[in-house]
Amino acid sequence: MSGFIELDRVRLRYQEGDELALEQTSLEVAEGEFVAVVGPSGCGKSSLMKLVTGLLPPSEGNITVAGQDVSGPISIVGMAFQASTLLPWRTTLQNVMLPLEIVQPHRSQLRRHRAAYEEKARALLAEVGLSGFEDKYPWELSGGMQQRANLCRALIHEPKLLMLDEPFGALDAFTREELWDTLQALWMQHGFTVILVTHDLREAVYLADTVYVMSKRPGRILERRHNPLPRPRTQETSFTSQFVDLVHELRDKIKDVRAADG
Amino acid sequence: MAEESITRDAPAPPARRDDRPLVKRMATHRRTQKAAPYLSTIGLFVLWEGIVRLFDVPTYILPTPSESFVAVWEYRDAIWMHAAQTLYTTLAGFAIAVVFGVLLGALVGSSRAIYDAVNPLLIGFNSIPKVAVVPILVMWFGIGSVPAILTAFLISFFPIVVNVATGLATLEPELRDVLRSLGATRRDILVKVGFPRALPYFFASLKVAITLAFVGSVLAETVASNLGVGYLMMSASSKFNMPLVFAGLMVIAAMGIAMYEVCNRIERRSTKWAHRGDQ
Structure with a gap:
């Protein structure tokens, strides 16, 4: 195997004697690939995220990212969650720049090259349509804008891997679909690898090159679906029969998973 | 004036004329809201005065507020001296409580193990009536400012510790x-996120702590001091000078309100970010 991210027969249990959270999971993601992981709630999708980012060590098996064994937090990753967790005492710009105050080598260069870094943060905010909001506080932004800023914060240090855990789950349908386009555009522009955890099948099909379906707890990967829909995908794409069929098939698969053992 | 000229130049749409009373009503509402604390205080005094006069309560049981105010004026030099002493011991104890409370709170809040170890001790200690501690302090430090400062500190650090720890x-x-x-x-996490996030909790605890600090210092003064409002009230009550006792109470309350407001x-x-929405 020679993927950018490789999980080799990974198992995870949180505590000795606990039920397995993740069972025999193998996964391979190519560099620059957009992967979505779908499954019923509580299937260990979030555990998968923590494993790949090195926040949790696997109980068994191996994880490598960019050719290196993951044994602790890896800083080539950016993360965003459903809750935007922007800091209310910082302006949007200051929030976006937070990772630069932590990740090396930016951390030691920030003071000297502050103007250049700020310029970069402004450019990124402009890319997601937030120019003019740099000096607003997060609580002055709408939910969708907060998530846009959250994406910027996850990307400002140019991570090779973007991990998203239901980032649009709390948004209304229209805002969510706008953000799909924003995310797709960012991804096409910057070429990072994405693992998107979601339970929205339309979201998975709209965005991902490959969709993985996970089983109920203990989580296992049941199916890997290649998604050949051409890019960039638009609202029009989501009405094509190809799109609808794929969503439909995944839906059936999930239904089977949910029906199995209870 | 401006409104007049507008109505003269062009006929204002009827909707405009309708919302003026509303704006006015809101202004009145805001003014009432501002006056409310003063009105309630005055109301309390009037009620108190009325009840004492109506039932003819003797002064050595309950003086009227007017008698108490007269006492404040009459003994103003003594009250000034004692109040300054009480303010000093209270603020000194409060300052120690802030420093100690923040340090201990940071320690307790940033580590689960320390939290588990320290929490029962803290709760146990906080449950001890501080009046029982004052004699011990007197044994150690003698009569004077030190027991008052320490009592103020001991009684007021707990809410600061709890709130800082919770915030973190x-x-x-x-x-x-x-x-x-x-x-x-x-x-990094503590500096970038933990402390800023704990700040509103910390300030909220200060408001509780400062009023408790007054309780502590006055308590110690009544037991073990020959200075301070607590002492003044004790000596006044032993002479059946109830108006002066109540004058002392009012002075303490006034200082408490003032420091709370600070x-x-x-x-x-x-x-500011934690108080968005309420202006």
Whole structure:
């Protein structure tokens, strides 16, 4: 195997004697690939995220990212969650720049090259349509804008891997679909690898090159679906029969998973 | 004037004329709201005065507020001296409580193990009536300012510890993950997120702590001092000078309100983001 991210027969249990959270999971993601992981709630999708980012060590098996064994937090990753967790005492710009105050080598260069870094943060905010909001506080932004800023914060240090855990789950349908386009555009522009955890099948099909379906707890990967829909995908794409069929098939698969053992 | 000229130049749409009373009504409402604390205080005094006069309560049981105010004026030199002493011991004890409370709170809030170890001790200690501690302090430090300062400190540090610890410990797990995945150390997380986040909790606790500090210092003064409002009230009551006792109470209350307001102002100024929405 020679993927950018490789999980080799990974198992995870949180505590000795606990039920397995993740069972025999193998996964391979190519560099620059957009992967979505779908499954019923509580299937260990979030555990998968923590494993790949090195926040949790696997109980068994191996994880490598960019050719290196993951044994602790890896800083080539950016993360965003459903809750935007922007800091209310910082302006949007200051929030976006937070990772630069932590990740090396930016951390030691920030003071000297502050103007250049700020310029970069402004450019990124402009890319997601937030120019003019740099000096607003997060609580002055709408939910969708907060998530846009959250994406910027996850990307400002140019991570090779973007991990998203239901980032649009709390948004209304229209805002969510706008953000799909924003995310797709960012991804096409910057070429990072994405693992998107979601339970929205339309979201998975709209965005991902490959969709993985996970089983109920203990989580296992049941199916890997290649998604050949051409890019960039638009609202029009989501009405094509190809799109609808794929969503439909995944839906059936999930239904089977949910029906199995209870 | 401006409104007049507008109505003269062009006929204003009827909707405009309708919302003027509303604006006016809101202004009146705001004015009433501002006056409310003064009205309620005056109301309390009037009620008190009326009841004492109506039932003809003797002064050595309950003096009227007017008698108490007269006493404040009559004994103003003594009250001034004692009040300054009480303010000094209270603020000194409060200052120690802030420093100690923040340090201990930071320690307790940033480590689960320390929290588990220290929490029962803290709760146990806080449950001890501080009046029982004053004799011990007198044995150690003698009569004077020190027991008052220490009692003020002992009674007021607890809410600060609890609030600072809570502010630090309730960090969102997602945010912690985001920061940890970036390689943030515990110290990074504490400095970048923990402390700013705990700030509103800290300031809220100051408001509780400052009023408690007055309780502590006055308590110690009544037992073991020959200075301070607490002492003044004790000596006045032993001479059946009830108006002076109540004058002392009023002075303490006034100082408490004043210091509370100082803490309140500092809180609002330094953590505006936590008070969004209420102006």
